[in-house]
Amino acid sequence: MTENLLIQFAIIILFLPLLGFVVTLFLGSKVKKIFLFENFVLILAFILSVIMVFAKLNYYPQENIVSEFHWISLNNVPLFGTLNIDLGILVDNISVLMIFVVTLISMLVHIFSIAYMHGDKRYNRYFAYLGIFTFSMTGIVFTHDILMMYIFWELVGLSSYLLIGFWFEKKSASDAGKKAFIVNRIGDIGMFSGILILFSTYHTFTFDKIFTQISLGVLPFNSEFWLTVTGILIFCGAIGKSAQFPLHVWLPDAMEGPTPVSALIHAATMVAAGVYLVVRVFPILTGGALEFIAIIGALSAFIPATIALTQNDIKKVLAYSTVSQLGYMVMALGVGAYKFAFFHLVTHAFFKAALFLGSGSVIHAMHHEQDIRNMGGLRKKLPLTYATFLISTIAISGVPLTSGFLSKDGILAGTFAFGSLTGQWFFAFVGFFVALLTAFYMFRLVILTFHGEPRNKEKFDHAKESPFVMVMPLVVLAALSIFIWYTPNPFNPEQGAFLSKWIKAPTIVVPQNARYSFMKNDVIKPAEQVQTAKPKTEAEITFSESYTEAMHHAHIPAMLLSLTLAGLGILLAFSFYQWKKLDPDKLANSIKPLYKLSYNKWYFDEIYQATFVAFTLGLSNVLYWIDTYIIDGIVNGSATVTKQFSKFSGTFDNIVVDGLVNLMATISGFIGLMFRRLQTGKVQTYIVVVVFSLVIILFLFKSF
Amino acid sequence: MTQIGLNHFLFVSVVLFCLGIFGIITRKNAVMVLMGIELILNSANINFIAFAKYGNFGYQGQMMALFVIILAAAEAAIALAIVLNIYKTFSTVNVDEIDTLKD
Amino acid sequence: MTIYDIIFYLFAAITVVSAFFVVTTRNIVYSAYYLLFTFFGVAGIYVLLGADFIAVVQLVVYVGGILILLLFGVMLTNRITNVQIKTGTIKIVPAAVGVALFAGILSAALLKTNWKTINTEVPISTAHTLGLLLMQQYAVVFELLGILLLIALIGAASMARK
Numbered sequence: 001m002t003e004n005l006l007i008q009f010a011i012i013i014l015f016l017p018l019l020g021f022v023v024t025l026f027l028g029s030k031v032k033k034i035f036l037f038e039n040f041v042l043i044l045a046f047i048l049s050v051i052m053v054f055a056k057l058n059y060y061p062q063e064n065i066v067s068e069f070h071w072i073s074l075n076n077v078p079l080f081g082t083l084n085i086d087l088g089i090l091v092d093n094i095s096v097l098m099i100f101v102v103t104l105i106s107m108l109v110h111i112f113s114i115a116y117m118h119g120d121k122r123y124n125r126y127f128a129y130l131g132i133f134t135f136s137m138t139g140i141v142f143t144h145d146i147l148m149m150y151i152f153w154e155l156v157g158l159s160s161y162l163l164i165g166f167w168f169e170k171k172s173a174s175d176a177g178k179k180a181f182i183v184n185r186i187g188d189i190g191m192f193s194g195i196l197i198l199f200s201t202y203h204t205f206t207f208d209k210i211f212t213q214i215s216l217g218v219l220p221f222n223s224e225f226w227l228t229v230t231g232i233l234i235f236c237g238a239i240g241k242s243a244q245f246p247l248h249v250w251l252p253d254a255m256e257g258p259t260p261v262s263a264l265i266h267a268a269t270m271v272a273a274g275v276y277l278v279v280r281v282f283p284i285l286t287g288g289a290l291e292f293i294a295i296i297g298a299l300s301a302f303i304p305a306t307i308a309l310t311q312n313d314i315k316k317v318l319a320y321s322t323v324s325q326l327g328y329m330v331m332a333l334g335v336g337a338y339k340f341a342f343f344h345l346v347t348h349a350f351f352k353a354a355l356f357l358g359s360g361s362v363i364h365a366m367h368h369e370q371d372i373r374n375m376g377g378l379r380k381k382l383p384l385t386y387a388t389f390l391i392s393t394i395a396i397s398g399v400p401l402t403s404g405f406l407s408k409d410g411i412l413a414g415t416f417a418f419g420s421l422t423g424q425w426f427f428a429f430v431g432f433f434v435a436l437l438t439a440f441y442m443f444r445l446v447i448l449t450f451h452g453e454p455r456n457k458e459k460f461d462h463a464k465e466s467p468f469v470m471v472m473p474l475v476v477l478a479a480l481s482i483f484i485w486y487t488p489n490p491f492n493p494e495q496g497a498f499l500s501k502w503i504k505a506p507t508i509v510v511p512q513n514a515r516y517s518f519m520k521n522d523v524i525k526p527a528e529q530v531q532t533a534k535p536k537t538e539a540e541i542t543f544s545e546s547y548t549e550a551m552h553h554a555h556i557p558a559m560l561l562s563l564t565l566a567g568l569g570i571l572l573a574f575s576f577y578q579w580k581k582l583d584p585d586k587l588a589n590s591i592k593p594l595y596k597l598s599y600n601k602w603y604f605d606e607i608y609q610a611t612f613v614a615f616t617l618g619l620s621n622v623l624y625w626i627d628t629y630i631i632d633g634i635v636n637g638s639a640t641v642t643k644q645f646s647k648f649s650g651t652f653d654n655i656v657v658d659g660l661v662n663l664m665a666t667i668s669g670f671i672g673l674m675f676r677r678l679q680t681g682k683v684q685t686y687i688v689v690v691v692f693s694l695v696i697i698l699f700l701f702k703s704f
Numbered sequence: 705m706t707q708i709g710l711n712h713f714l715f716v717s718v719v720l721f722c723l724g725i726f727g728i729i730t731r732k733n734a735v736m737v738l739m740g741i742e743l744i745l746n747s748a749n750i751n752f753i754a755f756a757k758y759g760n761f762g763y764q765g766q767m768m769a770l771f772v773i774i775l776a777a778a779e780a781a782i783a784l785a786i787v788l789n790i791y792k793t794f795s796t797v798n799v800d801e802i803d804t805l806k807d
Numbered sequence: 808m809t810i811y812d813i814i815f816y817l818f819a820a821i822t823v824v825s826a827f828f829v830v831t832t833r834n835i836v837y838s839a840y841y842l843l844f845t846f847f848g849v850a851g852i853y854v855l856l857g858a859d860f861i862a863v864v865q866l867v868v869y870v871g872g873i874l875i876l877l878l879f880g881v882m883l884t885n886r887i888t889n890v891q892i893k894t895g896t897i898k899i900v901p902a903a904v905g906v907a908l909f910a911g912i913l914s915a916a917l918l919k920t921n922w923k924t925i926n927t928e929v930p931i932s933t934a935h936t937l938g939l940l941l942m943q944q945y946a947v948v949f950e951l952l953g954i955l956l957l958i959a960l961i962g963a964a965s966m967a968r969k
Contacts, residue, residue: 682799682800682802683799684728684729684730684737684799684800687725687728687729688729688901688902688905691725691729691905691906691909692905694909695905695908695909695912698912698916699912707812708811708812708815709924710922710924711917711918711922712815712819713852713856714917715914715917716819716822716823716852718910718913718914718917719823719826719910720822720823720826720845720849721913722906722907722909722910722913723823723826723827723829723830723906724826724830725906725909726830726902726903726906727829727830729902729905729906730830730899730902731830733835733884734884735835735877735880735881735884736830736835736838738877738880739829739830739838739839739842739877740830742842742869742873742877743826743829743830743842743845746845746846746849746869749849749853749861749865750849750852750853750856753852753853753856753858753861754856756856756858757856757857757858757926758922758924758925758926759924759925760925763933763936763937763940766858766860766861766933766937767937767940767941767945769853769858769861770861770864770937771948771952773861773864773865773868773869774868774952774955774956775952775955776868776869776873777868777872777873777956777959778955778956778959779959780872780873780876780877781876781959781960781963782959782962782963782966784876784877784879784880784963784967785962785963785964785966785967786966787880787884788880788883788884788966788967789966789967791883791884797884
């Protein structure tokens with residue numbers, strides 16, 4: 001398998017879903033079974049991506065395979081010099097792993113949807129939308145430049161909008177679609193500004209070229225501060241897309257879309273695109289930007305976790321859990337635990353997709369009942385769903401022997417190490433506290449849904465296990481939540497090929513004094529760095545010995561602490577909801593303000609409504625007023641002036657010009673009247689006149 | 705009384721001419737107008753032939769007179785046809801009543 | 808007072824008097840007959856001027872052709888049964904004044920003009936010479952006149968038929 005073949009595979013994987021989208025969309029209304037084509041395309045893409053992953057990791061474990069072309073060639077632009085805009089495909093370990101995740105989950109969601117969406121009136125169009133989403137997500141993953149990433153970024157936003165508002169007859173669904181779209185735009189403005197800064201500084205969009213130039217010391221506006229700003233601006237895109245604080249409000253509302261969509265887009269892939277973006281631009285992030293990212297991540301991990309404690313909608317709980325877990329990843333990136341952030345991205349994609357699809361199965365069985373207070377005891381009716389849901393819950397709670405334990409433990413260790421190196425223990429504290437909360441609310445969800453006695457007898461009686469096409473994806477995803485795929489040792493993820501061989505932390509390219517202190521002694525000489533901008537060998541790994549060392553030291557205490565907290569959380573959940581030893585209502589009453597705060601989602605929507613939305617509306621009103629009274633006034637005033645002038649001109653025309661014309665006409669008419677008498681029409685009269693004229697002429701010219 | 709010369713013939717011609725014009729002017733009937741025209745043509749012919757005799761023109765005067773007679777014949781035929789048409793159109797041949805040109 | 812002079816005055820009188828009656832007689836048929844005399848007088852004058860062929864043509868064409876045509880015109884355009892063949896006159900006074908003035912001027916002009924005259928010899932018969940001229944010098948005109956007459960004939964016929 002040559003590199004060229006890999007690129008061709010990537011292109012095929014990229015365009016297969018687009019083909020599926022086009023075919024399904026245009027034949028959707030004619031051919032009832034066209035959705036099978038879309039499924040077939042996705043299965044094909046998945047098989048290709050499996051081949052690709054194996055080929056890439058086995059034969060080219062270290063190379064970054066790039067294929068690019070000039071999209072726009074602007075030769076010799078004034079002020080810029082020679083300017084070419086390249087688009088291209090980058091196949092490296094991260095992108096092939098990511099594409100594996102995307103195609104796998106997308107394929108499973110496609111298959112799941114066959115049963116879940118059965119009977120929907122826009123059945124084929126739904127699959128077409130899934131197709132264009134997969135296409136855009138693949139584009140994000142494979143891009144080698146930030147412009148193409150931005151293009152697909154917006155495409156992803158579009159398909160997300162289409163799918164959230166898929167049941168647009170419901171007002172809440174169409175509102176949620178709009179909310180998601182608009183909130184995402186806010187983040188994208190920041191990302192776009194960041195891209196513009198990068199492009200105006202480096203005249204290229206390609207990641208590698210930007211990294212090389214930064215490592216050579218070229219900075220935006222020649223200042224490290226602006227490099228930090230650029231990093232934060234680009235991260236703004238991730239804030240929007242990954243639903244980070246303070247733009248996380250759209251994600252819970254996005255649960256109005258079909259549940260498989262929530263699994264695919266709003267849990268596993270699209271929201272992970274923000275994390276993927278940060279992973280891609282990681283080398284240019286300065287210490288300040290990383291600190292900002294870590295704070296945002298910590299807030300995003302903590303706030304939604306507290307909200308999830310009290311929510312009653314099964315999908316809302318999972319949505320807040322997703323925001324919280326994404327916050328984990330972002331925080332991990334912020335504190336430098338790059339490998340574990342990506343690791344958590346992958347593991348989280350699997351078990352969160354399993355949770356969402358499991359909730360989809362439950363909702364399907366309960367005939368679109370989403371409130372967990374009406375569930376309970378479902379484990380007898382839905383044994384397979386229960387089993388997979390439970391495995392995924394264990395994974396997300398960070399219990400050993402699961403993938404979630406490995407990745408989450410790594411992140412916690414990273415924050416711990418960060419704390420020990422810099423003295424900032426805040427992130428570690430948040431991380432561990434959120435781990436406790438996560439375990440608690442996830443098990444609360446499981447217990448309320450599957451354990452105990454059925455609270456809605458009628459619906460419970462009708463519930464039955466979902467068909468094969470829905471259960472099969474659950475089983476696959478639950479299986480992928482087991483540790484064995486990632487590492488042979490369930491307590492040390494570093495032993496697995498995934499972390500030790502496949503993912504390497506990239507070389508930081510920002511200037512030395514703009515980094516975290518513990519990353520400084522890393523790259524030895526700038527001169528060497530020029531030649532080896534890409535991370536290739538073990539010796540050039542960015543992270544300093546001290547960080548690796550600290551990670552190593554942090555590993556055991558962090559693991560023990562997180563285990564304890566997870567166990568505590570699970571224990572609390574059971575004692576509250578299973579054994580009824582403690583009464584949640586009594587507790588809620590005793591801390592009423594906190595409970596209300598959590599139940600009302602920290603009043604974010606209300607705050608935004610009162611501030612940004614109200615401000616925008618007020619501004620619109622002011623602008624409307626200006627339009628109505630000032631602009632229109634000017635226009636009307638000029639119209640009036642023109643009208644008056646026209647009136648005057650009309651009067652002048654009527655009296656003076658027309659008067660002159662009429663005068664001439666009257667004079668001509670008068671003369672005509674006089675001469676008219678000569679024209680009798682009688683030939684003989686004319687002859688008389690001629691004779692007299694002749695006489696007169698002869699007299700006049702008489703020569704005799 | 706001098707000897708008969710050019711002036712005598714020309715005088716006859718003048719009288720004929722003036723009578724022709726008088727006839728054209730005064731008579732109502734279109735046929736009478738035609739007769740006046742014939743008189744004028746005859747006066748012209750007299751002039752031609754008189755000058756042919758008393759001038760140094762050879763036979764050209766006589767040739768012209770001949771042509772004038774031929775033209776008069778053609779003119780008479782055409783004019784009569786026109787008069788007939790006028791009669792059909794207006795039911796009269798009185799020229800003073802035919803004044804639609806005025807309108 | 809030679810015989811030539813007497814004949815001239817005779818013919819001149821016939822011509823002028825009959826012409827006067829042509830234009831003054833109320834009856835249109837009478838006018839036509841007076842016109843006959845006028846043509847005769849003119850023919851006599853032609854003879855006096857040595858144009859015998861023209862005189863003959865005058866008689867043949869005018870008297871034999873045109874006059875008959877005019878009479879036909881009179882007949883066709885007046886209702887014979889009503890005997891409405893009398894015709895009025897108009898503008899007698901201005902016409903008489905104008906024409907008299909005109910005649911006076913023309914007469915004055917021709918009397919005051921100093922005509923340079925030569926008295927050419929009168930040949931016995933002009934027919935031979937005129938025939939030669941028509942066939943030689945005026946051949947084209949002659950042919951054109953023939954065509955003109957044809958056109959006039961056809962045109963008159965088609966107009967009258969409508």
